[in-house]
Every structure is written in C-alpha cells, then in structure tokens.
Amino acid sequence: MVCDTDPARLTIAMLPIRSADLILGKCVHFNVFPKVFRRWISAGELNTLKTYAPKLRSEPISTKSLNGNAKLTRKTSARRFNFPRKNVISITPVAVDKLKELLLSQDKLLRIGVKQKGCAGQSYSFEYVDQPDKFDEIVEQDGVRVIVQRRALLQIIGSSMDFKDDDLQSRFVFSNPNVKSTCGCGESFVTNNP
Known part of the structure; x- marks a missing residue:
C-alpha cells in the first residue's frame, strides 16, 4: 500500500x-x-x-x-473506549424481584458460578460474597447486581435466568444456549465449551 x-x-x-x-x-x-x-x-x-x-x-x-497547524485536543472521557456492553446473562423480571428480595436481607452480592457436580458433570452454584474477584463479570439489570464467576463465563454466556415457583420447589432456572445435554433429573448439564 x-x-x-x-x-x-x-x-x-x-x-x-x-x-x-x-x-x-x-x-x-x-x-x-x-x-x-x-x-x-x-x-x-x-x-x-x-x-x-x-x-x-x-x-x-x-x-x-494532522497538518502542522492543528492542535490535539483531549476528550473528557475517563475510559479509553466507552462502548456499551451487553450483559453476559439476562435476568427476567420475576427473577429480578426474587433477587431483590434475597439481596435485601443480605448485605452482600450474589455470585453465580458453575461447579463439577451431578451425573452430567456441571451444575450451577450460588454463593454470597462481599466483593467481586478481580476478573468476575458484574451484571446489573433493573437495580440488581449479580456477579458471574470468571471460570463460568464460557459455560453460561448468553443465558437467561428465571425464577420458577411450583408445587414441588422454588428455584432459579437457566435457559442456556451452550448446553449440549442434561441429566435425567435436570440438575446437571454438559456444555459445548470446556
């Protein structure tokens, strides 16, 4: 060129x-x-x-x-690139309400992760933490802040989190596009990403 x-x-x-x-x-x-x-x-x-x-x-x-007479002026933005970012997971309004209820009683944040557990190999995990780790992803939606564990990002990226309350149990459920198969009971799963 x-x-x-x-x-x-x-x-x-x-x-x-x-x-x-x-x-x-x-x-x-x-x-x-x-x-x-x-x-x-x-x-x-x-x-x-x-x-x-x-x-x-x-x-x-x-x-x-960039001719000789031009002056270089700075932008006022503190960040280098200020692109809008899409959340790693989406949270339904029902799940947002339940998360607000759970986090109101705790003075902590909720971390979502994936653990080796169950007959298919992986299962979702929830834990209360004081602050996010260095590389955790923070998801903010409708006034609720949830942390996604760094190691779980590839397994749950693009998922939708919902809350189901039926006659047998109340639980958070995920609609995960990365799931390849689940076990018979539905408690554990296998993803396309390692």
Whole structure:
C-alpha cells in the first residue's frame, strides 16, 4: 500500500500512539480500529507526535487533521473506549424481584458460578460474597447486581435466568444456549465449551 502524499486529505478519528504503531522512515502507520491509515509526514509532525505520545497513551483525542497547524485536543472521557456492553446473562423480571428480595436481607452480592457436580458433570452454584474477584463479570439489570464467576463465563454466556415457583420447589432456572445435554433429573448439564 502506498502512503498518501497529501496530508490535507487525511483526517483521523482517534490517534492511539502505542508501541504497536510503527514509524518506518517518514511513513507513519496509525493502527486505528478497524482500518490502518498510512501517510507521509514531515519531520516537524514526527517531533510533534513524539512529544504527544506519552500523553496520548491513556486516552483518545478528538478528530483533527494532522497538518502542522492543528492542535490535539483531549476528550473528557475517563475510559479509553466507552462502548456499551451487553450483559453476559439476562435476568427476567420475576427473577429480578426474587433477587431483590434475597439481596435485601443480605448485605452482600450474589455470585453465580458453575461447579463439577451431578451425573452430567456441571451444575450451577450460588454463593454470597462481599466483593467481586478481580476478573468476575458484574451484571446489573433493573437495580440488581449479580456477579458471574470468571471460570463460568464460557459455560453460561448468553443465558437467561428465571425464577420458577411450583408445587414441588422454588428455584432459579437457566435457559442456556451452550448446553449440549442434561441429566435425567435436570440438575446437571454438559456444555459445548470446556
């Protein structure tokens, strides 16, 4: 690919300066997701990039043309990427009401996990914890915060959590798209993910 020779035509939305960005001669490669832009820069612009590089590692900058007169301005966002994230599991309104009832009596959080148990191999587990572990996923829905254990993410991602109350028992049930098979009693399951 040939570098663009007209610097006035190139505008970059975000300019993350990282060690992954390559400077080859006077042709700079900007790794900007999802495209890679390349163009020729002057020695003055190269010095400007080197000056701003330590400051730009922590957060993105706003859209600006990179000719010699443009100023780099920072966004006010504290996070590097502020994309909306979809919850790992969805919780039905009935389950939300039951979780609110359970968590009101406890001053803790509820962690959902998967344990080796039952005739099929895996079973859902629930435990109260004071705070999430470092890599646990926090799911917030309708004012309820539930933690999904890091080791259980691949087994229950995309699941829907519901609460069933019938004549025999009251329990949380999961509609899990990752389940390959269940045991006869329905208490344990096998997933597609190891």
